[in-house]
Amino acid sequence: MQVSKYRARTIKEATAKVKDVLGNDAMIISTKKINRDAKHSLFEITAIPSGDNITSESSDLLGKVNSELMSIKEMLYLLNNSGGVLEKLIMKPSLLNIYLRMIKNGVNDNYAKIFIEKTGVFNGHSDNGMNNFREKVFKEIMGHIKIKDPFKVTDNSQIIAAFIGTTGVGKTTTIAKIAAQLMLEYQKKVGLISIDAYRIGGMEQLRTYANILGIPCFQAFKKKDLLFALTRMEGKDVVLIDTAGQSQYDMSRIEELKRMMPGDMNISTHLLLSVGTTESEMNKAAVNFSALKYLSYIFTKTDESEMCGSIINQVMKLNLPVSYITNGQKVPEDIERADKGKILKLLLSKK
Ligand SMILES: Nc1nc2c(ncn2[C@@H]2O[C@H](COP(=O)(O)OP(=O)(O)OP(=O)(O)O)[C@@H](O)[C@H]2O)c(=O)[nH]1
Numbered sequence: 001m002q003v004s005k006y007r008a009r010t011i012k013e014a015t016a017k018v019k020d021v022l023g024n025d026a027m028i029i030s031t032k033k034i035n036r037d038a039k040h041s042l043f044e045i046t047a048i049p050s051g052d053n054i055t056s057e058s059s060d061l062l063g064k065v066n067s068e069l070m071s072i073k074e075m076l077y078l079l080n081n082s083g084g085v086l087e088k089l090i091m092k093p094s095l096l097n098i099y100l101r102m103i104k105n106g107v108n109d110n111y112a113k114i115f116i117e118k119t120g121v122f123n124g125h126s127d128n129g130m131n132n133f134r135e136k137v138f139k140e141i142m143g144h145i146k147i148k149d150p151f152k153v154t155d156n157s158q159i160i161a162a163f164i165g166t167t168g169v170g171k172t173t174t175i176a177k178i179a180a181q182l183m184l185e186y187q188k189k190v191g192l193i194s195i196d197a198y199r200i201g202g203m204e205q206l207r208t209y210a211n212i213l214g215i216p217c218f219q220a221f222k223k224k225d226l227l228f229a230l231t232r233m234e235g236k237d238v239v240l241i242d243t244a245g246q247s248q249y250d251m252s253r254i255e256e257l258k259r260m261m262p263g264d265m266n267i268s269t270h271l272l273l274s275v276g277t278t279e280s281e282m283n284k285a286a287v288n289f290s291a292l293k294y295l296s297y298i299f300t301k302t303d304e305s306e307m308c309g310s311i312i313n314q315v316m317k318l319n320l321p322v323s324y325i326t327n328g329q330k331v332p333e334d335i336e337r338a339d340k341g342k343i344l345k346l347l348l349s350k351k
Pocket residue numbers: 165166167168169170171172173174196243244245246300301302303304326327328329334
């Protein structure tokens with residue numbers, strides 16, 4: 001293994017030097033700031049060419065930093081996207097790595113910075129033990145995530161839950177997945193209601209799932225239909241209501257839905273958001289649909305998106321709990337109850 005050291009006055013220059021000699025895919029083993037005197041310091045990068053075999057005699061050198069290896073390409077990415085955090089974290093490869101993962105997963109850089117800052121690393125707090133800072137960041141992120149199980153009951157009361165969100169976000173499919181899960185895993189009696197009065201065939205998709213599961217499914221166009229359908233659901237533990245997809249900008253349709261399911265009807269609502277949506281679009285949907293006082297987020301299509309950072313971005317903005325995550329088209333298996341650890345993994349997954 002050919003290990004070389006490159007020094008320059010700034011981290012940018014040192015990175016450029018490595019890139020010139022070893023190329024974009026060279027792996028950085030360590031970074032260091034060397035103070036020559038009070039005024040002058042140098043950055044040093046120790047790197048190996050890409051594909052270089054890490055032999056046993058060199059594994060000592062790599063030691064515990066092995067898991068933190070970062071390529072020059074990633075370092076350049078951080079230089080352009082980290083707004084000064086890189087320089088501050090240069091001596092903390094494990095934190096730098098977490099920061100990189102967050103940024104590459106689309107976590108808003110302000111939030112990423114806050115999570116790192118909370119460890120105290122920027123205030124000169126020392127790292128007690130190998131993984132302390134790492135664990136602190138994980139704890140900090142997870143501390144912001146709240147989890148909700150919409151179907152947890154302490155008494156025997158019926159739960160009525162409606163699912164709202166923009167067109168095609170996955171409402172009908174998710175309802176089918178949840179219905180199946182509640183029936184098969186939790187032995188619940190489930191009924192379905194569709195209030196999709198806008199689309200021809202809007203009801204058919206839900207009815208097909210209901211037929212497969214062998215459960216009732218009613219359609220409602222108006223509030224009185226909905227009330228009638230609900231009376232026919234007496235005896236069910238859970239009633240799931242499918243709604244028509246609507247633009248987050250169409251406030252009149254959102255208001256219409258609100259009139260159909262007013263607060264006194266004891267219907268809990270849950271907002272579906274597709275993780276592939278841009279941060280601003282997602283937030284717009286979250287804010288405009290809040291007229292319906294939804295109780296939790298369901299993040300959909302994590303399988304389709306390279307970046308799941310939007311989950312934490314949204315959670316940080318409105319501070320609401322997450323109930324489910326969906327990760328594919330297959331009914332009923334592609335759904336998971338939300339879990340802090342799983343969400344953390346999605347935010348830090350390697351790209
Ligand atoms: N890859 C992927 N596709 C999904 C997921 N959830 C739903 N879909 C797909 O997204 C498409 C739309 O799903 P629907 O359940 O019809 O969405 P909807 O919100 O009910 O749509 P409208 O009723 O038209 O507003 C379908 O092709 C689903 O199979 C998911 O988690 N991952």
